[in-house]
Amino acid sequence: MARTLINVPATAKRGEVVEIKALISHPMETGFRTGSDGALIPRDIIHRFACTYNGEEVFSADLFPAITANPFITFTTVAEESGEIALSWTDDQGNTQTETAKITVGQDPVE
Amino acid sequence: MTTATRRDILRAGAALGVLLMVRPARATPVEMRVAIEAFTKGAPVSSGKVDLVLPPLVENGNSVPVTVNVAHWMRPDDHVKAVALFNEKNPQPNVAIFHLSHRAGRATVSTRIRLGDSQKIVAIAQLSDGTFWSDEAEVIVTLPACAES
Amino acid sequence: MTVRRSSLAAAVILLAGTALASDTDRRSGFDFMGPQTQAMQADDTANPGMLSVLDGEDLWNTPAGAANRSCADCHGDAATSMRGVATRYPSYDEKAKAPITLDQRILQCRADRQEAPPLAWESPDLLALSAYVAHQSRGLPVETGADPQLTPFIDQGRELFTQRQGQLDFSCADCHDANWGKRLGGAVIPQAHPTGYPIYRLEWQAMGSLQRRLRNCMAGVRAEPYGFGSPEHTELELFLMTRARGLPLETPGVRP
Numbered sequence: 443m444a445r446t447l448i449n450v451p452a453t454a455k456r457g458e459v460v461e462i463k464a465l466i467s468h469p470m471e472t473g474f475r476t477g478s479d480g481a482l483i484p485r486d487i488i489h490r491f492a493c494t495y496n497g498e499e500v501f502s503a504d505l506f507p508a509i510t511a512n513p514f515i516t517f518t519t520v521a522e523e524s525g526e527i528a529l530s531w532t533d534d535q536g537n538t539q540t541e542t543a544k545i546t547v548g549q550d551p552v553e
Numbered sequence: 554m555t556t557a558t559r560r561d562i563l564r565a566g567a568a569l570g571v572l573l574m575v576r577p578a579r580a581t582p583v584e585m586r587v588a589i590e591a592f593t594k595g596a597p598v599s600s601g602k603v604d605l606v607l608p609p610l611v612e613n614g615n616s617v618p619v620t621v622n623v624a625h626w627m628r629p630d631d632h633v634k635a636v637a638l639f640n641e642k643n644p645q646p647n648v649a650i651f652h653l654s655h656r657a658g659r660a661t662v663s664t665r666i667r668l669g670d671s672q673k674i675v676a677i678a679q680l681s682d683g684t685f686w687s688d689e690a691e692v693i694v695t696l697p698a699c700a701e702s
Numbered sequence: 703m704t705v706r707r708s709s710l711a712a713a714v715i716l717l718a719g720t721a722l723a724s725d726t727d728r729r730s731g732f733d734f735m736g737p738q739t740q741a742m743q744a745d746d747t748a749n750p751g752m753l754s755v756l757d758g759e760d761l762w763n764t765p766a767g768a769a770n771r772s773c774a775d776c777h778g779d780a781a782t783s784m785r786g787v788a789t790r791y792p793s794y795d796e797k798a799k800a801p802i803t804l805d806q807r808i809l810q811c812r813a814d815r816q817e818a819p820p821l822a823w824e825s826p827d828l829l830a831l832s833a834y835v836a837h838q839s840r841g842l843p844v845e846t847g848a849d850p851q852l853t854p855f856i857d858q859g860r861e862l863f864t865q866r867q868g869q870l871d872f873s874c875a876d877c878h879d880a881n882w883g884k885r886l887g888g889a890v891i892p893q894a895h896p897t898g899y900p901i902y903r904l905e906w907q908a909m910g911s912l913q914r915r916l917r918n919c920m921a922g923v924r925a926e927p928y929g930f931g932s933p934e935h936t937e938l939e940l941f942l943m944t945r946a947r948g949l950p951l952e953t954p955g956v957r958p
Binding site for chain 3: 445446447448449463465466467469510511512514
């Protein structure tokens with residue numbers, strides 16, 4: 443399992459637009475570099491990222507080798523109801539890693 | 554009064570011992586254009602609505618912070634559907650394609666990208682009505698001192 | 703497109719300004735970075751070095767070696783026991799009768815107390831433990847060099863810092879004392895205060911130690927780099943940390 447660092451506000455007002463930050467440890471090997479033996483190092487990147495909010499996808503991304511090592515993505519979502527925000531990263535081997543965070547949404551709507 | 558021709562300017566530069574870089578208006582390299590057309594399916598792209606934020610001078614091309622803001626509301630029936638980033642000088646023209654639902658609330662995304670050289674970056678937003686909007690930025694990538702050898 | 707003109711203006715000012723680093727004008731390499739790189743370090747949820755710190759926290763609490771003992775089994779909560787520790791490294795080791803670095807102390811503990819095989823220099827695990835321990839002192843001023851037993855080694859480090867070497871015939875001081883604030887190619891020359899190590903260096907796209915950075919510098923002047931764990935590295939690090947006294951530790955620093 444790769445190390446991740448995710449930031450989801452623990453609480454929010456209903457209707458509030460909240461920022462989500464996602465950082466994951468990954469070399470994002472481009473497939474264009476050669477190793478010390480002169481041979482191409484095979485491509486190994488996270489090519490997909492997705493965020494679901496209580497099971498419904500609210501954001502996703504297709505990533506290419508031009509994304510940095512240890513990819514960092516920030517985006518927003520509307521806090522609609524309390525529940526779970528799940529972030530998942532899928533690499534070239536087809537492995538998906540998912541991290542979740544709870545969000546508590548207050549009853550009072552945002553002004 | 555006479556207007557200086559390009560040749561005059563070059564000559565003046567040479568006389569001053571200055572290396573002048575006279576760049577023709579650069580056509581978007583073919584590969585980037587092809588990648589953009591694959592994203593837009595050939596639909597026209599207007600400039601506007603999109604704000605591509607990049608540092609004008611980059612300290613290391615291995616990690617360049619980029620933010621795209623699209624000035625458009627996020628209603629269920631009328632919202633920003635996707636934001637794509639393209640570059641013209643990396644080995645591949647695609648950088649990332651972000652897919653948004655109206656539940657994103659705001660069309661603002663940030664990430665960090667690699668740039669092999671100083672170059673132009675293009676951001677294109679696709680709205681739910683099928684229109685495409687864009688912004689572009691020129692970035693100067695400097696080389697770090699004492700790189701690993 | 704939003705152009706950040708302020709950062710461009712700052713770069714131009716840096717081109718023009720230069721001075722010798724006096725005792726009263728000591729500045730971290732952080733101050734010489736662009737606003738975007740500073741922001742990357744300042745936000746713990748954006749700083750990739752924090753991934754290594756979190757790895758280090760896990761390692762701290764994981765039993766290792768024939769003794770099946772974790773760092774925490776002896777030292778307890780690092781937030782308390784390790785607070786301030788990194789501000790005093792390299793420190794004098796009675797057994798070695800010489801200064802040792804924080805990495806060397808971790809390796810010593812690992813061999814003697816955990817009876818575990820050594821971690822390789824620059825291995826992710828050693829960097830993570832080092833980053834986790836140093837992170838406990840973030841914000842505290844560097845205090846290295848107070849022990850009088852260190853004096854001859856500090857002098858030796860100063861010697862190395864001012865000694866010309868390599869095919870380019872530069873000393874460390876030629877750049878970092880005499881020309882800090884100027885540009886070497888596109889990069890601003892900092893004052894060489896190693897206050898953020900181990901750092902996440904954009905050039906490496908990874909964490910690395912001060913020794914790795916010093917080896918890059920030495921390759922830059924076409925000199926033969928010192929080996930990892932060599933006395934020269936320890937003395938140079940000791941001198942640099944003593945010279946940085948009073949500046950706050952930043953681990954995990956981000957540098958270009």
